[in-house]
Amino acid sequence: MREIRKQSYSYHRKQRTINIVIQIVLLILGLMWILPLLWIILTSFRAEPGSYTSYFWPKSFTLDNYSKLILVDQQFKFTKWFINTFIVAVVSCIGSTFIVLAVSYALSRLRFKMRKPMMNIALILGMFPGFMSMVAIYYILKGLGLTENPLVCLTLVYICGSGLTYYIAKGFFDTIPKSLDESAYLDGATRSQVFFRITIPLSKPIIVYTVLTTFMAPWVDYIFPSMICGANYDSYTVALGMFKMLEREFIGTYYTQFAAAAVLVSIPIGALFIVMQKYYVSGVTGGAVKG
Numbered sequence: 044m045r046e047i048r049k050q051s052y053s054y055h056r057k058q059r060t061i062n063i064v065i066q067i068v069l070l071i072l073g074l075m076w077i078l079p080l081l082w083i084i085l086t087s088f089r090a091e092p093g094s095y096t097s098y099f100w101p102k103s104f105t106l107d108n109y110s111k112l113i114l115v116d117q118q119f120k121f122t123k124w125f126i127n128t129f130i131v132a133v134v135s136c137i138g139s140t141f142i143v144l145a146v147s148y149a150l151s152r153l154r155f156k157m158r159k160p161m162m163n164i165a166l167i168l169g170m171f172p173g174f175m176s177m178v179a180i181y182y183i184l185k186g187l188g189l190t191e192n193p194l195v196c197l198t199l200v201y202i203c204g205s206g207l208t209y210y211i212a213k214g215f216f217d218t219i220p221k222s223l224d225e226s227a228y229l230d231g232a233t234r235s236q237v238f239f240r241i242t243i244p245l246s247k248p249i250i251v252y253t254v255l256t257t258f259m260a261p262w263v264d265y266i267f268p269s270m271i272c273g274a275n276y277d278s279y280t281v282a283l284g285m286f287k288m289l290e291r292e293f294i295g296t297y298y299t300q301f302a303a304a305a306v307l308v309s310i311p312i313g314a315l316f317i318v319m320q321k322y323y324v325s326g327v328t329g330g331a332v333k334g
Contacts, residue, residue: 086302094298108303119297121304123277124284129311131197131280132261138198139205139257140250147212148238152224162209169207174266181270193278196271201261208256215249216242251319259312281308 082099087108089101112121150162184196219242227237243250265282272278279287281304287293288301 083302083305086299087306089299089302092296092299094294108299109307112300112303112307118293119284119288119300120277120279121281121284121300121307124279124281125307127194127278128262128280128282131194131201132258134198135201135205135261136254136258138202140253142202142205143208143212143253143257144243144246144250145238146206147209148216148242150209151213151216152221165207166210169210173204177267177270180267184271190271193268193272193275197261197268197280200267200271201257201264205257212249212253215246219245255315255319258315262308262312 085099085101088104088106089096090103090105090107091101112119150158180200181190184190184199189196189199223241223245224237227241232240261280263282264280265286268280268283269286272280272283285301285304285308288297288304294301
């Protein structure tokens with residue numbers, strides 16, 4: 044009995060040591076993640092100009108970086124870029140969400156010729172980075188005469204390529220019993236009625252996941268706007284405009300305003316994730332159950 048107690052004590056002591064080590068490691072990782080965020084927030088309120096300082100905590104604080112960025116019509120039109128990005132992100136989000144859900148539902152419920160090969164081709168194409176096709180996309184849009192309006196071009200690019208990201212949503216739809224569809228068909232429902240009145244109400248997690256991913260892609264994208272917007276300054280998105288602030292001739296003067304812009308840009312995404320976090324996790328895990 045004494046030997047068992049000794050082994051039990053040794054085991055609990057070992058587990059306590061392991062837990063302490065794990066907590067210390069997690070604390071270090073947490074600090075590594077939080078410190079850059081804290082630094083960019085502090086820099087956005089820093090009164091001293093310049094891109095580099097030898098101290099972490101600002102000597103004085105000001106709101107001028109935010110007021111100049113938003114209210115003063117200066118070298119960088121952040122408010123206009125923010126509105127441009129918001130419009131593109133919202134329209135792309137609505138269109139992409141509908142396309143992704145429709146494609147996923149069709150591939151999950153319908154059986155037709157070339158279904159498997161189409162899914163495999165889409166999956167393989169989705170593995171390649173999107174920027175590999177940007178030159179071809181640009182010339183297609185130019186041939187159609189759409190490059191005069193860069194925001195329309197960006198919206199079309201994000202919406203038209205969204206169908207390739209069907210696999211998570213399809214996996215989620217596969218978990219919804221087909222018996223629900225069959226019962227509705229027996230009651231005289233059409234396929235579209237089943238989709239909109241039965242499947243969609245049961246799919247809140249995957250809808251939230253799709254909304255978040257399709258909203259975030261245009262919000263943070265730099266590569267496609269840099270190709271499509273070119274020198275059209277008024278059509279810039281925030282990612283493209285903020286990168287301009289870091290150019291050699293501007294970084295010394297506008298770096299603190301760049302930090303303020305980074306804080307403002309992160310607010311919509313952060314708020315969206317906080318509000319929809321539990322549904323986002325359910326959507327990812329639900330879509331991973333079945334392929």
